[in-house]
Amino acid sequence: MSDDPILDDLRGRIADSPFHSGFGLSVVDAEKGSVRLGWIARREHLNLQGLIHGGLLATLADVAMGLAVRTAIEPGRRHVTIELGVHYLRPATPGNVQAVGRVVRVGTQIAYAEADVRDGGDRLVARGSGTYSVTAPRA
Amino acid sequence: MSDDPILDDLRGRIADSPFHSGFGLSVVDAEKGSVRLGWIARREHLNLQGLIHGGLLATLADVAMGLAVRTAIEPGRRHVTIELGVHYLRPATPGNVQAVGRVVRVGTQIAYAEADVRDGGDRLVARGSGTYSVTAPRA
Amino acid sequence: MSDDPILDDLRGRIADSPFHSGFGLSVVDAEKGSVRLGWIARREHLNLQGLIHGGLLATLADVAMGLAVRTAIEPGRRHVTIELGVHYLRPATPGNVQAVGRVVRVGTQIAYAEADVRDGGDRLVARGSGTYSVTAPRA
Amino acid sequence: MSDDPILDDLRGRIADSPFHSGFGLSVVDAEKGSVRLGWIARREHLNLQGLIHGGLLATLADVAMGLAVRTAIEPGRRHVTIELGVHYLRPATPGNVQAVGRVVRVGTQIAYAEADVRDGGDRLVARGSGTYSVTAPRA
Numbered sequence: 001m002s003d004d005p006i007l008d009d010l011r012g013r014i015a016d017s018p019f020h021s022g023f024g025l026s027v028v029d030a031e032k033g034s035v036r037l038g039w040i041a042r043r044e045h046l047n048l049q050g051l052i053h054g055g056l057l058a059t060l061a062d063v064a065m066g067l068a069v070r071t072a073i074e075p076g077r078r079h080v081t082i083e084l085g086v087h088y089l090r091p092a093t094p095g096n097v098q099a100v101g102r103v104v105r106v107g108t109q110i111a112y113a114e115a116d117v118r119d120g121g122d123r124l125v126a127r128g129s130g131t132y133s134v135t136a137p138r139a
Numbered sequence: 140m141s142d143d144p145i146l147d148d149l150r151g152r153i154a155d156s157p158f159h160s161g162f163g164l165s166v167v168d169a170e171k172g173s174v175r176l177g178w179i180a181r182r183e184h185l186n187l188q189g190l191i192h193g194g195l196l197a198t199l200a201d202v203a204m205g206l207a208v209r210t211a212i213e214p215g216r217r218h219v220t221i222e223l224g225v226h227y228l229r230p231a232t233p234g235n236v237q238a239v240g241r242v243v244r245v246g247t248q249i250a251y252a253e254a255d256v257r258d259g260g261d262r263l264v265a266r267g268s269g270t271y272s273v274t275a276p277r278a
Numbered sequence: 279m280s281d282d283p284i285l286d287d288l289r290g291r292i293a294d295s296p297f298h299s300g301f302g303l304s305v306v307d308a309e310k311g312s313v314r315l316g317w318i319a320r321r322e323h324l325n326l327q328g329l330i331h332g333g334l335l336a337t338l339a340d341v342a343m344g345l346a347v348r349t350a351i352e353p354g355r356r357h358v359t360i361e362l363g364v365h366y367l368r369p370a371t372p373g374n375v376q377a378v379g380r381v382v383r384v385g386t387q388i389a390y391a392e393a394d395v396r397d398g399g400d401r402l403v404a405r406g407s408g409t410y411s412v413t414a415p416r417a
Numbered sequence: 418m419s420d421d422p423i424l425d426d427l428r429g430r431i432a433d434s435p436f437h438s439g440f441g442l443s444v445v446d447a448e449k450g451s452v453r454l455g456w457i458a459r460r461e462h463l464n465l466q467g468l469i470h471g472g473l474l475a476t477l478a479d480v481a482m483g484l485a486v487r488t489a490i491e492p493g494r495r496h497v498t499i500e501l502g503v504h505y506l507r508p509a510t511p512g513n514v515q516a517v518g519r520v521v522r523v524g525t526q527i528a529y530a531e532a533d534v535r536d537g538g539d540r541l542v543a544r545g546s547g548t549y550s551v552t553a554p555r556a
Binding site for chain 4: 298322323325
């Protein structure tokens with residue numbers, strides 16, 4: 001646990017989710033409206049060309065944006081991805097990958113966020129955008 | 140090996156790629172311009188709500204579309220994802236997932252494809268779209 | 279007026295909207311979940327290359343999809359575009375353009391639709407996708 | 418004419434294009450990789466709710482991004498929109514609208530740009546993204 005309740009909440013969510021914990025990502029830092037994730041791309045994440053598979057970069061962008069939305073809505077509410085877009089800008093080499101998600105707009109029912117994904121060479125390899133539905137807690 | 144050279148080519152590519160083989164997807168059938176993938180979503184693919192993580196559905200859509208592009212271009216050429224979009228239509232329950240990618244347009248340098256993703260209950264859970272750069276073989 | 283209440287409703291909406299009536303589009307036919315628009319691209323709609331400007335094709339796709347959503351929701355509800363995507367597949371030549379919008383999914387708060395846009399040569403020149411917020415009537 | 422060759426080139430292109438000159442937009446300022454457009458939304462641009470039609474905001478975003486790409490490529494080359502995405506963040510009120518397009522990445526054949534669109538109340542009403550094909554001059 002850190003001293004930061006936002007960070008603790010996000011780390012707890014990741015630890016509790018079978019997919020997120022198995023995928024191996026970590027929350028590097030977080031503040032209201034912005035979340036930075038770290039992840040290490042290994043051999044099993046590479047395509048035939050030895051580059052990180054684009055679906056995994058899309059996954060990272062989605063998680064970073066979704067968690068950023070999480071930090072910007074009331075604690076009990078839920079967020080669900082409605083729509084995800086990723087533009088691939090450069091080939092992504094293995095190693096330490098970082099994804100930063102930022103909330104651009106939170107409305108009463110819809111949130112919109114964007115993400116930067118940087119590869120092991122710290123180059124911007126993808127830009128993401130996502131629309132999230134924000135709803136009341138399930139009864 | 141099947142008797143079908145398109146199917147054999149795609150299956151060989153998946154077997155040779157560390158990511159694709161580890162992800163566990165299979166090419167169910169393929170013809171020029173269209174590819175159907177099968178995949179089983181297990182516990183490690185689920186989020187906190189017990190639903191398939193959206194990033195994995197995006198990955199399936201991208202692979203189905205990319206392989207569909209593959210079947211529609213000359214054998215030696217390479218395809219790279221430029222842009223991927225996914226619309227999530229329903230919560231995706233675990234089990235046997237299918238993704239069908241279809242080429243809508245192949246130009247000399249750019250291809251465009253779309254995908255349907257159906258979950259374990261055979262419901263349409265996501266629609267994908269993707270733009271692919273098609274280039275000459277690397278020397 | 280036609281004998282068709284769906285068609286009449288859409289034609290009335292277009293006649294009442296300053297933008298839509300000025301833009302010159304017409305509702306060719308409509309049924310629940312699907313709307314076909316007609317429009318004539320003239321000199322003032324062309325770019326430097328003599329092709330229809332992509333923003334106008336995006337506009338047609340958005341209107342066709344929005345009206346298709348309109349036919350699939352309860353009469354008093356409102357729809358607003360949250361997100362619009364257009365893929366341009368071929369250069370669009372002037373003349374009679376048609377756009378067909380089709381609803382893929384209508385939920386309680388969100389609808390998703392897709393569109394085909396065909397140019398004066400009846401070729402598929404663009405594919406559209408759109409996410410719409412569906413809300414209760416303004417009090 | 419200004420003293421700025423980038424600005425003069427863009428203004429000349431707009432003056433020569435039937436659509437752009439008729440649409441009434443102006444290039445407020447430009448530098449390599451970034452272009453700011455001004456436009457006035459009048460009654461004929463409004464929908465039934467008295468808000469600027471989303472297709473026109475998409476058009477502005479596309480023009481701003483396309484011209485930004487223009488400033489970042491060699492003079493003789495051509496750019497064509499492959500794919501356009503717009504996220505609508507707030508209702509857009511009439512008056513002086515501004516759109517800023519910025520190039521994020523220019524490759525040898527593909528460019529990617531993003532745009533902010535602000536309405537008459539200077540609020541961010543839409544975010545745009547676009548992929549452009551960059552090709553050699555037509556012979």
